[in-house]
Amino acid sequence: MAEKTTAYAHDYKDLRIGDWQVSPGACTIARNGEETKITPRSMDVLKLLIERAGNVVSPGEFLETIWRSPIATDHAVHKAIAELRSALQDDAHNPSYIKTIPKRGYTLIAPIATVAVIPSPAADKTDRRAPPAKATLTPETPADTGRSGTAGHGKLTLWRKIAVAAMLSALVISAPLFLRSPETTPEADGVVKLAVLPFASRDFSDENQILAEGIRESLIHGLSKLRQLQVLSPARNAELLATSQRDADSYLQQADHVLQGSVMTSEGRLRVIVQLVRASDGLRQYSDQFDLPMNDIFAVQDQIVSNVTSALRVYLNESERTQMRDWGTTNALAYEHFLRGEFYNNQFSPADWERAIESHQAAIALDPGFLNAHHGIATAANNLAVYSGADKIDDMYQLVLNTHRQISQINPDSDILDSIHAIKLRMRGSSYIQQEMQLREQILSGNPPHFALSHYALLLIGARMYDEAERFLAQATEAGPFEISPDEAWSYRTNILTPADSVLARKNQLQQRPYHVAFLGSVAVNLATLGDFRQAQIYLNQQREVDLEGILAHYSETIMGVLAGDILADTPSYFAALREHPDFFYNNGVLAFMVGDIERGVHYWQNLQPVHLRRLFNVTHAAEKYFPDEVLYSPQYLALLDALGAGLEWQRRLMEGVMAMESVTGVGLSRRSREAYDSQRMMIKNNLWSEQDWSEHQHYLSQRLAQASTLNAARVH
Numbered sequence: 001m002a003e004k005t006t007a008y009a010h011d012y013k014d015l016r017i018g019d020w021q022v023s024p025g026a027c028t029i030a031r032n033g034e035e036t037k038i039t040p041r042s043m044d045v046l047k048l049l050i051e052r053a054g055n056v057v058s059p060g061e062f063l064e065t066i067w068r069s070p071i072a073t074d075h076a077v078h079k080a081i082a083e084l085r086s087a088l089q090d091d092a093h094n095p096s097y098i099k100t101i102p103k104r105g106y107t108l109i110a111p112i113a114t115v116a117v118i119p120s121p122a123a124d125k126t127d128r129r130a131p132p133a134k135a136t137l138t139p140e141t142p143a144d145t146g147r148s149g150t151a152g153h154g155k156l157t158l159w160r161k162i163a164v165a166a167m168l169s170a171l172v173i174s175a176p177l178f179l180r181s182p183e184t185t186p187e188a189d190g191v192v193k194l195a196v197l198p199f200a201s202r203d204f205s206d207e208n209q210i211l212a213e214g215i216r217e218s219l220i221h222g223l224s225k226l227r228q229l230q231v232l233s234p235a236r237n238a239e240l241l242a243t244s245q246r247d248a249d250s251y252l253q254q255a256d257h258v259l260q261g262s263v264m265t266s267e268g269r270l271r272v273i274v275q276l277v278r279a280s281d282g283l284r285q286y287s288d289q290f291d292l293p294m295n296d297i298f299a300v301q302d303q304i305v306s307n308v309t310s311a312l313r314v315y316l317n318e319s320e321r322t323q324m325r326d327w328g329t330t331n332a333l334a335y336e337h338f339l340r341g342e343f344y345n346n347q348f349s350p351a352d353w354e355r356a357i358e359s360h361q362a363a364i365a366l367d368p369g370f371l372n373a374h375h376g377i378a379t380a381a382n383n384l385a386v387y388s389g390a391d392k393i394d395d396m397y398q399l400v401l402n403t404h405r406q407i408s409q410i411n412p413d414s415d416i417l418d419s420i421h422a423i424k425l426r427m428r429g430s431s432y433i434q435q436e437m438q439l440r441e442q443i444l445s446g447n448p449p450h451f452a453l454s455h456y457a458l459l460l461i462g463a464r465m466y467d468e469a470e471r472f473l474a475q476a477t478e479a480g481p482f483e484i485s486p487d488e489a490w491s492y493r494t495n496i497l498t499p500a501d502s503v504l505a506r507k508n509q510l511q512q513r514p515y516h517v518a519f520l521g522s523v524a525v526n527l528a529t530l531g532d533f534r535q536a537q538i539y540l541n542q543q544r545e546v547d548l549e550g551i552l553a554h555y556s557e558t559i560m561g562v563l564a565g566d567i568l569a570d571t572p573s574y575f576a577a578l579r580e581h582p583d584f585f586y587n588n589g590v591l592a593f594m595v596g597d598i599e600r601g602v603h604y605w606q607n608l609q610p611v612h613l614r615r616l617f618n619v620t621h622a623a624e625k626y627f628p629d630e631v632l633y634s635p636q637y638l639a640l641l642d643a644l645g646a647g648l649e650w651q652r653r654l655m656e657g658v659m660a661m662e663s664v665t666g667v668g669l670s671r672r673s674r675e676a677y678d679s680q681r682m683m684i685k686n687n688l689w690s691e692q693d694w695s696e697h698q699h700y701l702s703q704r705l706a707q708a709s710t711l712n713a714a715r716v717h
Contacts, residue, residue: 015050018097018110020088022046029087036087039326040319041066042080049098049108058105059512074512081106082477093474192316195232195255195279196220199272202264212263215272215301219259222305226313255279257316259308270294274308276315286315286332310336329363329370337363341376349515349546350387356380357399371407375416378403382423386614387517389549389583393611397427418442418449429613432645433653435459440657444664450477453665458492460658462617463651466496466688467670468658475665495622496686498693499526499700515546521556528560529700536560551583555619558591559626563701569595582607586615590623593631601631602640617646624684625697632684641682648682 015022020029027043028035038046044066048057059074067076081098084090090097097110196219199212224231232255252258261274269291276286288311292300311332314320324335341359344352357380363373381396381403388396404420425435439456442448454476460469473493494505503526506519513519520543527536540556547553558577561567567574574595578588585604592601608616624632631637641647655669655677662668669677676683685694 014114016113017050017108018088022050038083038087039080040322042083042087044319045077045080046084049106050112053108053112056101056105056107061105086477092477191228191230193230193232193254193256194223194312194316195252195258196223197258197260199260200262202262208263208265211265211270211297214297215263215304216261218301218305219274219308222309223259223312226309226316229312229316252279257285259312265294268294270297270300272304274304276312286311307333328372329367331367331370334363334366334370334373337366338370338373338376341373341380345376345380345383346513347515348383348513348519349517350384350548351546352515353380353384357384369410371410371414371416374403374407374410375419378420378423382427385427385611387547387549387552389551390609390611392549393427397424397611400424400427415449419451422449422451422455426614428610430610432459432613432617432650436653436657440661443661446664453477454492456657458495458618460654461492461495462621462646463654464621464683464686465651465654465658465673466686468667468673470496470688471667472665475667496688498689499529499697502526503530515542517543517546517552520546521552524556525559528563529697531700531703533560533564549583551587554579554584555587555590558587559594559623562591562594562626567591567595569597582609583612585609586612586619590626593623593627593637596628596631598631598634598636602636605640605644608644613644613646616644620646621686625686626701638682648680651682652677652680 015024020031022029024043024047027040028037030036045062048062048065059077062077062080063074085092085095085098088097092098092100095109097108099107099109101107196216199216201209201212220231220233223229256279258277258279259274260277261272264271270293272290272292274286274288274290275284277284288307290300290304290307292303294300314324314332314335324330324332327335327338329335329338337359341356341363344356344359357377360373360376360380363370364377367373378400381399385393385396400420400423404417404424407414407416407420422435422438425431425438436456436459439448439452439459442452443456453472457469457472457476460466460472469492491509494502494509497505503523506523506526510516510519510523520539524536524539524543527533527539537560540553540560543556544550544553558567561573561577567577574591577591578584585608589601589604589608592598592604605616627637638647642649655673658665658667658669658673670687672683672687675681689697
């Protein structure tokens with residue numbers, strides 16, 4: 001990844017974007033006298049959009065230029081964009097500032113002007129909030145837009161123009177700019193200078209002094225690998241320090257921070273204390289104590305170096321420190337574990353959810369009050385439960401209950417408890433009416449949690465109310481900055497696409513989450529629907545590798561087997577595909593209905609365990625695309641859905657919910673939904689698909705059946 005560009009004075013010039021005045025240095029935007037604070041990371045995103053105004057900036061470019069972290073994903077960019085839109089009061093669907101270019105990235109569309117400030121002699125230059133004595137606005141032309149302009153000036157980016165202004169201003173006020181200040185930040189200087197002093201030996205033995213120097217040398221080696229950190233190392237031991245005090249003082253005068261510590265051994269154990277001190281005022285910024293057995297001194301040194309390096313990477317970067325506090329912890333190591341947990345959680349594979357839980361638990365061990373780490377455990381447990389058998393689901397449910405209890409003890413008024421409660425309801429599998437009631441109440445309040453609209457949309461999709469679901473998702477936002485959502489609106493939007501569109505969307509998402517256990521199966525099944533069985537098999541094999549319990553892979557296999565003509569009713573292949581285990585009863589029902597075996601399908605679904613009803617509500621709408629009409633509209637099938645609470649009465653309840661919330665959401669029933677409600681008829685098929693979409697889908701299925709008949713005829717002969 002590219003190195004981060006050193007921050008110069010022009011990075012902190014005020015700008016005007018549309019109606020907003022942007023202050024990059026203070027990380028604020030203001031309009032009509034009201035100031036809004038945004039995170040340094042989101043301000044960096046806005047600065048890059050400004051610098052590239054008129055061009056599209058891809059998520060990958062944001063990550064390479066700003067995040068530069070191997071654990072950051074596109075989801076981090078989406079969160080920063082969501083924060084910016086919220087702060088700018090911008091509508092993602094009718095934008096005035098940031099426009100989404102599908103499958104490419106984002107671009108800034110608002111007009112830009114610089115704010116040229118002429119400082120007042122009496123103004124307090126240390127107060128960034130002091131109003132300017134005089135300001136003028138200078139319109140800017142976006143770079144690289146192809147517009148004509150004055151020779152030489154059209155090619156300058158916005159930041160280069162501001163740099164010219166900054167250089168002219170420097171001729172007048174150059175002296176203050178070159179004076180060191182306690183408020184000088186590593187970001188402003190572009191590099192942090194860290195002096196690592198000799199560690200003190202508390203028992204004064206030669207062995208201990210050698211050990212202390214070894215730990216210090218290992219720290220210097222590890223810290224030197226951090227970007228934008230210049231490690232200064234004074235004399236290596238007390239004797240040299242005494243003879244070169246002048247050099248040591250020189251190091252201290254150059255340093256922004258000083259790392260010092262002490263080493264003590266006793267009865268085979270080692271105690272190392274490490275402290276980070278700010279050179280300008282002696283403020284202790286970080287301190288840690290390590291008590292470890294000395295059975296493997298090299299392993300001990302590696303552990304200390306790893307922990308200290310991880311901590312200082314955060315403490316020596318203002319942006320990282322700000323984000324750490326905003327996430328809810330002041331422990332850098334806990335923050336590091338938390339970020340890893342978030343990375344694993346976003347990979348969407350069972351093994352990674354296990355790792356996410358472990359990482360969040362490690363964060364909590366270091367900071368028991370880290371609420372977002374507790375929430376991360378619940379989110380990972382919820383995701384893992386979706387693709388697990390009953391025993392694992394029960395274990396994950398107990399884990400979420402314990403998490404809810406712990407958060408209640410830490411802060412009984414935390415908003416996170418609402419999200420955990422929603423997760424608990426979903427994992428129980430038999431509480432969909434209670435979920436709908438809670439979500440409806442939250443939405444009617446006018447101030448629902450961020451996940452309420454997207455989760456209600458998921459209920460609508462499961463109830464075949466696709467038109468209303470799409471309009472709910474259009475209003476749903478992603479989780480805001482420093483929040484962890486139990487729902488992903490970006491995923492739900494692809495649940496209602498045609499097979500061809502779904503393949504393109506899921507493949508694009510798999511570029512960011514290559515082990516997403518559900519997307520792999522979705523691509524495999526839709527490719528099989530389109531007739532590309534060779535490529536479908538590749539994705540199915542990948543799904544098998546990441547699906548630890550095999551439940552989802554079995555579901556994909558059965559659908560592909562029927563589409564390929566390998567599985568027919570009342571044949572050995574059909575009975576071989578049925579798994580006589582309760583965890584597979586939902587899949588068995590889907591297979592039976594696909595081949596027209598209504599009686600067997602009803603039998604399996606009538607015996608679903610409560611925890612597997614979640615799949616009935618969330619997955620059936622997609623499986624029904626492969627059911628023949630004689631199954632879909634049969635009295636037995638419709639009666640089965642009613643008996644399981646997922647039929648006509650459930651759909652009518654959601655229709656009434658949409659009508660009750662229309663004054664708040666602006667979403668009313670579609671014409672088709674209204675007709676179905678008035679006639680007490682259940683809607684089954686996706687009414688977002690056009691007649692042509694359905695005609696093409698039936699054509700694909702007919703082709704598959706024709707191919708299957710030809711293959712079977714060939715087998716007979």
